[in-house]
Amino acid sequence: MQPGVLDVNLKMRSFLAAAMVSALAFAPASAQDTSKQGGTLVVSLPGGTPRSLNPAVQSGVATGFPGTQLFTAPLRYDEDWTPQPYLAKSWEVSKDGLKITLNLQENATFHDGKPITSEDVAFSVEVIKEYHPFKSMFEPVTSVDTPDEHTAVLNLSRPHPALMLAMSGQLMPIIPKHIYGDGQDPKSHPRNNQDVVGSGPFKLVEFKPGEHVILERYEGYWEEGLPYLDRIVARIINDSSARAIALQNGEIQMSTFENEPTILSRLKDVEGLTLTTDGYGGVGPIDWLAMNTTRGPLQDVKVRQAIAYAIDKNFMLKALLRGTATEARTGIHPDSPFYNPDVNTYEFDLDKANALLDEAGYPMKDGNRFELNIELPGFPGYKPQTEYVKAALAKAGITVNVRSHPDFPSWAEAVGSMQFDLSFDSVYNWGDPVIGVNRTYLSSNIDKGVWSNTQGYSNARVDELLNMAATENDPEKRKALYKEFQEIVADEVPIYVTNAVPMHTIYSDKVGNPPLGIWASSSPYDKVYLKD
Amino acid sequence: MHLLRTTAIRLFYAVILLMAVLLLNFTMMHLAPGDVADTIAQSMGGADEKVLARIRADYGLDQPFLVQLARYMGGVLSFDLGYSYYHNAPVTQLILQRLPATLLLVFTAQILALILGVILGVISARRPNGILSHFVTFFALFGYSAPVFWTGILLLIAFSLKIQWFPVSGMRDVTIVGGFWTHALDIARHMVLPTLTLSSIFLALYSRLSRATMMETLGSDYVRTAKAKGLTQRQVIYKHALKNALSPVITLAGLQFSAVVSGAVLVETVFAWPGLGTLAFESILVRDTPTILGILFFSALMVIIGNLLTDFALRLVDPRLRARA
Numbered sequence: 051m052q053p054g055v056l057d058v059n060l061k062m063r064s065f066l067a068a069a070m071v072s073a074l075a076f077a078p079a080s081a082q083d084t085s086k087q088g089g090t091l092v093v094s095l096p097g098g099t100p101r102s103l104n105p106a107v108q109s110g111v112a113t114g115f116p117g118t119q120l121f122t123a124p125l126r127y128d129e130d131w132t133p134q135p136y137l138a139k140s141w142e143v144s145k146d147g148l149k150i151t152l153n154l155q156e157n158a159t160f161h162d163g164k165p166i167t168s169e170d171v172a173f174s175v176e177v178i179k180e181y182h183p184f185k186s187m188f189e190p191v192t193s194v195d196t197p198d199e200h201t202a203v204l205n206l207s208r209p210h211p212a213l214m215l216a217m218s219g220q221l222m223p224i225i226p227k228h229i230y231g232d233g234q235d236p237k238s239h240p241r242n243n244q245d246v247v248g249s250g251p252f253k254l255v256e257f258k259p260g261e262h263v264i265l266e267r268y269e270g271y272w273e274e275g276l277p278y279l280d281r282i283v284a285r286i287i288n289d290s291s292a293r294a295i296a297l298q299n300g301e302i303q304m305s306t307f308e309n310e311p312t313i314l315s316r317l318k319d320v321e322g323l324t325l326t327t328d329g330y331g332g333v334g335p336i337d338w339l340a341m342n343t344t345r346g347p348l349q350d351v352k353v354r355q356a357i358a359y360a361i362d363k364n365f366m367l368k369a370l371l372r373g374t375a376t377e378a379r380t381g382i383h384p385d386s387p388f389y390n391p392d393v394n395t396y397e398f399d400l401d402k403a404n405a406l407l408d409e410a411g412y413p414m415k416d417g418n419r420f421e422l423n424i425e426l427p428g429f430p431g432y433k434p435q436t437e438y439v440k441a442a443l444a445k446a447g448i449t450v451n452v453r454s455h456p457d458f459p460s461w462a463e464a465v466g467s468m469q470f471d472l473s474f475d476s477v478y479n480w481g482d483p484v485i486g487v488n489r490t491y492l493s494s495n496i497d498k499g500v501w502s503n504t505q506g507y508s509n510a511r512v513d514e515l516l517n518m519a520a521t522e523n524d525p526e527k528r529k530a531l532y533k534e535f536q537e538i539v540a541d542e543v544p545i546y547v548t549n550a551v552p553m554h555t556i557y558s559d560k561v562g563n564p565p566l567g568i569w570a571s572s573s574p575y576d577k578v579y580l581k582d
Numbered sequence: 583m584h585l586l587r588t589t590a591i592r593l594f595y596a597v598i599l600l601m602a603v604l605l606l607n608f609t610m611m612h613l614a615p616g617d618v619a620d621t622i623a624q625s626m627g628g629a630d631e632k633v634l635a636r637i638r639a640d641y642g643l644d645q646p647f648l649v650q651l652a653r654y655m656g657g658v659l660s661f662d663l664g665y666s667y668y669h670n671a672p673v674t675q676l677i678l679q680r681l682p683a684t685l686l687l688v689f690t691a692q693i694l695a696l697i698l699g700v701i702l703g704v705i706s707a708r709r710p711n712g713i714l715s716h717f718v719t720f721f722a723l724f725g726y727s728a729p730v731f732w733t734g735i736l737l738l739i740a741f742s743l744k745i746q747w748f749p750v751s752g753m754r755d756v757t758i759v760g761g762f763w764t765h766a767l768d769i770a771r772h773m774v775l776p777t778l779t780l781s782s783i784f785l786a787l788y789s790r791l792s793r794a795t796m797m798e799t800l801g802s803d804y805v806r807t808a809k810a811k812g813l814t815q816r817q818v819i820y821k822h823a824l825k826n827a828l829s830p831v832i833t834l835a836g837l838q839f840s841a842v843v844s845g846a847v848l849v850e851t852v853f854a855w856p857g858l859g860t861l862a863f864e865s866i867l868v869r870d871t872p873t874i875l876g877i878l879f880f881s882a883l884m885v886i887i888g889n890l891l892t893d894f895a896l897r898l899v900d901p902r903l904r905a906r907a
Contacts, residue, residue, distance in 0.1 A: 108626060184627075184629075185632070238670055256756075260861060283756050285752060288864070457867060458624050459869045463615035463620065500620060
């Protein structure tokens with residue numbers, strides 16, 4: 051389907067199998083390039099005011115941007131999903147997959163000058179395991195050994211390939227034990243937002259909620275000559291039209307996680323600005339229509355398939371989303387090396403939809419078969435899709451009542467407690483499928499609040515495949531398991547996946563080396579620079 | 583003494599009203615489905631059941647409604663507005679950080695709207711059927727009927743994009759270095775568009791009202807007397823008529839003060855003005871009850887203070903009120 055998928059897959063071969071990665075392979079030839087040095091980059095902070103600047107206790111992209119500048123992580127990723135050395139200059143996965151040894155940079159220091167040691171890595175794992183909302187990331191990590199200052203060994207109870215992606219900055223910041231280990235609750239620690247002692251390429255100058263986060267080059271950063279920028283000013287502009295104007299007149303030079311079709315099509319042709327969807331595979335946001343498989347007619351797979359046939363995905367992509375979004379077919383993001391596009395696509399076919407509904411035992415009476423509710427989320431972006439589904443399903447004799455919610459909590463209450471029939475939603479992969487995909491499909495995760503398996507979907511083979519893939523260290527075998535999984539869920543449609551959320555990075559021509567790796571703005575900006 | 587007593591009685595009613603506002607809103611927020619734990623989970627890209635339960639336990643959201651209410655009201659009575667679950671900070675601190683920006687915007691906009699409104703009203707009252715009068719009417723009604731965020735975006739497109747005179751958003755340019763005056767000038771530049779947007783709604787009201795009262799006053803007996811004794815039109819209007827015509831306008835301005843504060847919510851959001859409005863907008867979306875209630879509390883205070891100021895202003899322009907006191 052997409053260009054580049056093939057070579058991405060080839061590179062995947064080295065993904066986990068690579069037992070040793072030499073730091074030499076990563077010698078930054080351009081690090082001493084003084085022409086790139088200096089300047090203040092002004093960006094907009096994605097997602098509004100972050101609750102916390104410490105990604106160990108707060109997930110999400112609003113924290114991800116400042117968090118990954120302030121704190122380093124064992125690994126980093128570029129656009130091809132291959133792990134790169136970062137704080138870990140090399141690493142080793144034992145043959146049985148139960149030990150991961152990280153060899154740390156020797157001259158790395160926190161922003162207060164204290165050295166970053168394996169103790170801090172062990173402490174960070176402990177805090178994340180306890181306080182981070184994504185429990186599946188570090189659940190198999192039983193302990194962390196610290197044989198010396200620069201070696202940390204993660205001991206696992208079972209092979210856990212998902213850990214590789216979890217060791218990136220968005221999910222595994224290295225935080226100082228001498229600050230956060232003082233006995234205060236790490237969730238509400240006063241140093242999460244003020245006087246942050248970080249470990250990353252930039253240090254905190256000022257965080258004003260509702261206004262900005264200002265970051266400054268950390269002079270003691272271990273990599274000579276980096277970061278290039280002197281300062282980053284991340285402004286909080288909640289109104290998307292105002293953001294668009296600020297991009298146009300150069301007041302901000304880059305904005306990430308922009309996904310409003312009207313704004314995107316307006317900025318598409320502006321001279322001096324580049325729009326790209328590159329860089330969102332790691333976060334992996336997908337839009338879909340969720341169907342509650344435990345209620346009424348939706349229990350019948352034929353009804354769910356009929357709904358999929360009755361919806362013209364092409365119309366949604368071209369007219370409603372104005373061509374800004376890529377099609378998606380399964381719960382795994384299309385940019386992921388595990389994505390399998392060869393599944394049932396449900397090409398728009400109203401006759402087939404009607405036939406399936408007849409077969410399922412819901413004959414048409416006066417143009418009507420049965421009624422369903424659709425929940426309209428209280429967050430922006432789903433009104434056109436929801437109204438379209440109402441109109442589209444009416445043609446197949448399904449009367450859809452739209453129940454609109456004023457805000458996120460009231461929608462989350464309805465969907466999270468499975469009191470719904472249909473609802474659009476967007477769910478993020480967050481790196482490895484184990485973190486963001488399993489939660490939607492595993493039968494053990496039914497009815498556990500919003501963004502769990504609220505569809506009530508249960509299939510023993512799917513459970514088995516996902517659990518096998520979670521502990522399979524061989525990337526090829528793992529890929530095959532996810533391939534079969536995606537075929538099954540596409541056939542049984544507990545969710546009808548429509549598209550990758552059209553997340554875009556918009557940047558000015560003046561920005562060199564914009565963050566187009568798989569984590570978008572949740573990745574270190576040490577190599578971002580300003581052109582003259 | 584009379585003045586003090588009226589003020590005291592007013593303040594007493596104000597406190598009762600304030601408590602009622604808080605009680606009502608607390609109950610309403612509680613009745614709405616879902617809570618802040620959901621939005622915290624949303625901001626984190628999802629959280630498992632145990633994490634949600636822990637958030638609710640941490641903030642006492644798992645307690646019965648009456649316990650939560652008693653805790654909150656007890657806090658308020660001892661001048662503690664509580665802790666923002668979402669923003670991880672004490673509510674009073676959050677609000678005090680944002681209050682100056684809102685006060686600056688709201689008062690400047692209100693004063694600008696008043697002065698401009700009265701001037702335009704008087705000008706058009708002098709020739710009620712002149713071209714200028716029609717122009718003022720059209721312009722004022724346009725400002726009044728256009729949605730405030732739309733006016734804001736329109737001004738942005740005109741003066742930040744097409745002619746790049748003013749910055750798009752925020753209150754200051756953090757890349758600027760300089761002394762006090764450099765920064766004051768920078769804030770003034772950032773203020774122009776939000777102030778214009780916010781005052782555009784009220785300009786219409788004030789100019790229409792001052793036009794009407796001015797026309798009425800100009801037709802009254804004492805104005806005819808003043809003219810008869812040979813005063814110039816300028817003297818008649820500014821020395822005699824204006825003071826009389828002004829008091830209904832000031833009364834209206836006092837009544838409109840609450841509308842200015844609520845208008846600020848939208849204006850601040852469009853211009854990313856770091857005031858209470860942006861905080862209110864963010865907090866409502868995430869269902870952060872203590873912060874929303876805290877903002878209501880402070881807005882009510884602002885309205886009360888605004889009304890008291892109106893009373894004093896009325897006394898200034900109308901000697902009869904002073905005599906009664």
